[in-house]
Amino acid sequence: VMVWLRRTTHYLFIVVVAVNSTLLTINAGDYIFYTDWMWTSFVVFSISQSTMLAVGAIYYMLFTGVPGTATYYATIMTIYTWVAKGAWFALGYPYDFIVVPIWIPSAMLMDLSYWATRRNKHAAILIGGTLVGLSFPLFNMVNLLLIWDPLEVAFKYPRPTLPAYMTPIEPQVGKFYNSPVALASGAGAVLTVPIAGLGAKLNTWTYRWMAA
DSSP states (O other), rough: HHHHHHHHHHHHHHHHHHHHHHHHTTTTTGGGTTTGGGGHHHHHHHHHHHHHHHHHHHHHHHTEEHHHHHHHHHHHHHHHHEEEEEEETTTTTTTSOOOOOOHHHHHHHHHHHHHTTTOOHHHIIIIIIIHHHHHHHHHHHHHTTTSSOOHHHHHSSSSSSGGGGGOOOSSSTSOOOSHHHHHHHHHHHHHHHHHHHHHHHHHHHHHHHHHH
């Protein structure tokens, strides 16, 4: 009974992680509304989302040992975000009020690194983590380019509340860097690898807990 309980609890935990990952990144599209800080917010959100994706996806993938489960994990996050997008739309906000992040292609690259190296955990951490950090900002920026006039939407439909620390002062675009994608990809590639390692370590702890 205890073994069954532990296994059931673990699978529920996977679902909870996926749901909470989505909730933590549900405002991914909000940076198009903080117009003066758009690029800064893009970099911060890109890093947070790529690391969030890496830790959950590699945890799930190494638990099953099956390449493809990282993509499945990203798909769960995407579905929940689309549900939230539909909820905002039902409240009267425009269709592009929430921008659904592009997690799936980056997760596919992690799956590919795991599959191509014959299920090598360390390759999944190093290569897969790097690919996730590098690729996510690129995919997400391409996604943002498809949005119809985000600045017009931003001024017409402001967020219900604007945190004090996000209150625009002066435009800072281009002051410290000219390419938010390059900055987000560079920082993401460095930070996502240790976070992916953490996801793998969490997996080890889970196995020990299940065997206890």
